[in-house]
Amino acid sequence: MKTPDTQRPRPGSDILRSALRRNVGAMAGGTVLMGLYQAGETAFPIALGLIVEHTMQDRSLGALAVSIAVLAAIITTVSLSWRFGMRILQKANTTEAHRWRVRVADCGLQPVARDVDLKSGEVLTIATEDADQTADIIEVVPLLISSLVAVLVAAVALGLADIRLGLLVMVGTALILSILSVMSKKIGSSTREQQARVARAGAKVADLITGLRPLHGFGGNHAAFRSYRKVSTEAKHQAVTVAMVNGAYTGTANLLNASLAVSVTLTAGWLAFNGLITIGELVMAVGLAQFIMEPLKMFSDMPKYVMMARASAERMALVLVAPPVTTPGPERPAAGGDLEIDCVRYGTLRELKFQVPAGEFVAIAVYQPRAAADLASILAVTVPPGAYEGVVRVSGEELAGLSIEAVREHMLVNPYDGEIFAGTLRTNIDPSGTSRMVPEAVEASMLTDVVALHRDGLDYGVRDRGANLSGGQRQRLSLARALAADADVLVLHDPTTAVDAVTEQLIARNIAELRRGRTTVVITSSPALLDAADRVLVLDDGVVTAEDTHRNLLATDREYCLAVAR
Structure with a gap:
């Protein structure tokens, strides 16, 4: 039987869920528009394949004009849906980040202090960088869903040409995400440690600036500088570690995505060579193989951003859910008095x-x-x-x-x-x-x-x-x-x-x-x-x-x- 502590949800997760619930309308609108953008991107190589297929049969100017009009409509849809979709999501993201900054600042300015073992510089970092990264979840989820839409549309289109192409995309995508989800956990833990060390360095700077004149007065500025340099060096080393983990993640993601695209292209070429798909379907398959690189890259980046948002939310929870150091009474003192x-x-x-x-x-x-x-x-x-x-x-x-x-x-x-x-x-x-x-x-x-x-x-x-x-x-x-x-x-x-x-x-x-x-x-x-x-x-x-x-x-x-x- 679980203890009450293990049954209670983690505060960082609660913060993320609160942000998602509060912006469900904006996220729904952004998801629709970004899904339309990805669907339009996917439709472009499909339309190109169909145009090649039909133009080879009907070489009239009318068919060419219709083809150009269709491509223009797709491009317009892609442009406008991206523009307005990102506008909605970024507005919601910015507004949500502002809300969390105000919440953290409000906690720090309460008359009754909270039982938090953090310096003012660390709280400042939480109120700025961590608030921004937490709010990124507002953009991450719609982009994740729209990328999934693009991959599914591409898989269905390829599956209609040949079931093996569709299965290749689906299986390959699942394999890529499985590998990257494991790597993203390492990013989350490394990012949490980096944020903590950067916050400590920021707190040290704030303390030194506040006491700069007294330090100069008794000649302690050199010792203070050495102390800050040590903390800053630790933050730098952790930042390098995070950069290495991120680099390994990005490199692996690009390698896996490129491998899937090459596999689809080679498979389509082999099927066309054996007469199992038409030239138009080959053009479509090659175009989709190139196109799915972008949604796959976006799709594969999402676990990393989710882990970073969660790490930041957990740091914000250190301030937001910390209990007050005391529970004051409700009474008021009489006027004057001793x-x-x-x-x-x-x-x-x-x-x-x-x-x-x-x-x-x-x-x-x-x-x-x-x-x-x-x-x-x-x-x-x-x-x-x-x-x-x-x-x-x-x-x-x-x-x-x-x-x-x-x-x-x-x-x-x-x-x-x-x-x-x-x-x-x-x-x-x-x-x-x-x-x-x-x-x-x-x-x-x-x-x-x-x-x-x-x-x-x-x-x-x-x-x-x-x-x-x-x-x-x-x-x-x-x-x-x-x-x-x-x-x-x-x-x-x-x-x-x-x-x-x-x-x-x-x-x-x-x-x-x-x-x-x-x-x-x-x-x-x-x-x-x-x-x-x-x-x-x-x-x-x-x-x-x-x-x-x-x-x-x-x-x-x-x-x-x-x-x-x-």
């Missing part, structure tokens, strides 16, 4: 416990950078509640029982390395275009000099990742975006590490003023931000070890003084 960390143990945090009342501005001085990152990850809900011990409460509600979308609307956690997107200053500060706090956020983050520096002001163009901005400008732009959101609870992680001391002092004062009456938490070692806060919590070795104002701590805690004084 923030409470109750005996949280995660990473470097151990029994961390503190509370920030509604409306208070609290700074957290963290002695270990890893602990700051762990705390920010928990508050940003990038770490699911089930992955750590203890409880986080927002407005008195446990985080595990709240909708993640609602939590992120209520509590914004701005990371120290916030992304800058291609667009303008305005679209980076207010992506949704709905904030009423843009002028105040620009003023508070001291981004006014950047706005004033350019004629376009807030509409000044920003390149991808803020490549045309300095480090300090990018950090202030990210801070302006966080302030413009005007969240009930705002958590800032090292928002001023790339700005000068004078600007940092002004920003600290501005944040305190702008966020007056709103709950604000700043994880920082900046003396300016620590001094602007209502209260400072000292986080050392994963627990809160001290709590007071910045100035009192400077006067009474030597270790704190050494850690934050500049």
Whole structure:
């Protein structure tokens, strides 16, 4: 008896079936037109044989004119059916590829992350190349059917001339497909491995580009290059393997197809020599032997493309059917509210416990950078509640029982390395275009000099990742975006590490003023931000070890003084 796992269909197959069901109308129309195209191609040598047969008996101009008209009609049918058939299929293919790209992107952008052991570069490859190859099944099936129509029409026509010719085509085609279907499995497994290695190389490139400046800063760019070169070389070797397998497949297919065509031609010649078929039938047989090379080649290529589509579909399934890392609750936090960390143990945090009342501005001085990152990850809900011990409460509600979308609307956690997107200053500060706090956020983050520096002001163009901005400008732009959101609870992680001391002092004062009456938490070692806060919590070795104002701590805690004084 089969286990439930073996009874359940493979996700890759489900994706292919879904694509086929969704495009059944377009595929039916494309199949009819492509079948008409192949039938017209097949009819050409048949008509040529019949014309030769009848022209030898009736040598009139009328018979010649009819023959030319018939050939013109066949050629017109072939041309128009190919044109419109491929238009339908390629439109459906492109549309289906777009749908899968959007599906993969949607999964990657969900508030609740999926349990996928893939890097962003690998997901990008799946959303592009694999989506395209999966959608190719929309063209593969109609072309497969139309090629089968052509081979069947040719076999029937040859069989009417002599049954041995028809059987030769049918048996030869079955033999060719049997051999190639075995070889196509090797292509499928090799292609899956190649796609995985290329995706890993892409992920490595994305990581290196993101961290290019820090790498140059400490001289690690050469080691990073060697690391990428190793991954890229592995991808290259696998690509060569796939190319060799594809070459062997194509060469074998061409050899078998040519052998069948030669066999039909020689057999027809022998039959004509012995008077078993007429000259017209010989012309038809020779023409069909040449013609069936194309549908046979297309027919024999289809198993390869099916395996490639299936391999890509299985890679997409890694993203699409992966379960979420957590199942969030349905509740929403109340407006305003406080923030409470109750005996949280995660990473470097151990029994961390503190509370920030509604409306208070609290700074957290963290002695270990890893602990700051762990705390920010928990508050940003990038770490699911089930992955750590203890409880986080927002407005008195446990985080595990709240909708993640609602939590992120209520509590914004701005990371120290916030992304800058291609667009303008305005679209980076207010992506949704709905904030009423843009002028105040620009003023508070001291981004006014950047706005004033350019004629376009807030509409000044920003390149991808803020490549045309300095480090300090990018950090202030990210801070302006966080302030413009005007969240009930705002958590800032090292928002001023790339700005000068004078600007940092002004920003600290501005944040305190702008966020007056709103709950604000700043994880920082900046003396300016620590001094602007209502209260400072000292986080050392994963627990809160001290709590007071910045100035009192400077006067009474030597270790704190050494850690934050500049």
